[in-house]
Amino acid sequence: RPRVLSGIQPTADSFHFGNYLGALRQWVDLQRDHQPFFFIADLHAITVEWDPKVLRERTLRAAAQLIAMGIDPEKSAIFVQSQIPAHAQLAWVLNGLTGLGEARRMTQFKDKSAKGGEGSASVGLLTYPILQAADILLYRPHYVPVGEDQRQHLELTRDLAQRFNSRFKKTFRLPEPYILKATAKIYDLQDPAAKMSKSGSSPNGIVEMLDDPARSAKKIRSAVTDSGSEIRFDPEDKPGVSNLLTIFSALSGESVNALVDQYAGKGYGDLKADLADLVVSFVTPFRERTLELLDDQAYLTSVLQKGAETAHGVADATLRDVYQRVGFAAPS
Numbered sequence: 001r002p003r004v005l006s007g008i009q010p011t012a013d014s015f016h017f018g019n020y021l022g023a024l025r026q027w028v029d030l031q032r033d034h035q036p037f038f039f040i041a042d043l044h045a046i047t048v049e050w051d052p053k054v055l056r057e058r059t060l061r062a063a064a065q066l067i068a069m070g071i072d073p074e075k076s077a078i079f080v081q082s083q084i085p086a087h088a089q090l091a092w093v094l095n096g097l098t099g100l101g102e103a104r105r106m107t108q109f110k111d112k113s114a115k116g117g118e119g120s121a122s123v124g125l126l127t128y129p130i131l132q133a134a135d136i137l138l139y140r141p142h143y144v145p146v147g148e149d150q151r152q153h154l155e156l157t158r159d160l161a162q163r164f165n166s167r168f169k170k171t172f173r174l175p176e177p178y179i180l181k182a183t184a185k186i187y188d189l190q191d192p193a194a195k196m197s198k199s200g201s202s203p204n205g206i207v208e209m210l211d212d213p214a215r216s217a218k219k220i221r222s223a224v225t226d227s228g229s230e231i232r233f234d235p236e237d238k239p240g241v242s243n244l245l246t247i248f249s250a251l252s253g254e255s256v257n258a259l260v261d262q263y264a265g266k267g268y269g270d271l272k273a274d275l276a277d278l279v280v281s282f283v284t285p286f287r288e289r290t291l292e293l294l295d296d297q298a299y300l301t302s303v304l305q306k307g308a309e310t311a312h313g314v315a316d317a318t319l320r321d322v323y324q325r326v327g328f329a330a331p332s
């Protein structure tokens, strides 16, 4: 079975709809006929300010949310990145193969470092995509399910894999991004030109999966819509309504065209009210299940331990090949 791998940072108390529709939902689908590795990227989480206690809590919350949304620990290895030292070890090797200019060109680094001025960004923020390349290449996956914002990092990953393979010996598989066009980028409800994101959004522009469902419904009902009153899918002229239609379609399983037909002659308010109800019925059981899982920390820890064992087996073998090929002396 082809292998899939992806990760998510434990940098918020809750995943948001961008994470879920852009990436996590595909994780759930792909685990059925693939060999899946999913990890919680706590090494990545310390490239920006963090609090150790909160980071530890969020790591368990992330595990609980993954299981609650349908990642099955019997099918998928769910693990914590920092528990597999090979990630940081391979990243170090790849650092030596990455140009400074190449790293600086990453738009996520440019955007995030521009916020506080490049001087205030950590070196970790610059080398973030190199660690991400290591995360991926260690497991030799065929596909990496992510949102559109990760496409450039995936390209760097492929470049580094190719560079390593041609300079040393074929070691890494060139992974394919798995990005679903329809939900590749979910937009901020208050600013539909911007990506829904925890760091960029206005609090009302982001729907958090673990938020009080009534509050999420209110955010949907007060989403910014566009001029005119016609409901049609037109991301250029009607980005607000189009974003709502995308979310509606993804959650309901109905096509965007069917929804447009259904709402012909109706107003934005009708669409938003129905979507708000749909969101409530979706997040309510998810939230209950997550809270239940969080009450059973022994179970969560055992899932992560089992996942780490599976991950170790694959990652350590790849790292051994790498160390040997780059010329590190084998321990006696």
Ligand code: AQP
Binding pocket: 007, 008, 009, 011, 012, 017, 018, 019, 020, 021, 022, 023, 024, 041, 145, 146, 147, 148, 149, 150, 183, 184, 185, 186, 187, 195, 196, 197, 198, 199, 200
């Ligand atoms: N708005 C989005 N639309 C589609 N996909 C998205 N992803 C994130 N936002 C959207 C995808 O979610 C996965 C996890 O990404 P991450 O670990 O980078 O998550 P995050 O840092 O919590 O995402 P944010 O909110 O975007 O963080 P900031 O604001 O810090 O940059 C990835 O596959 C990502 O593509």
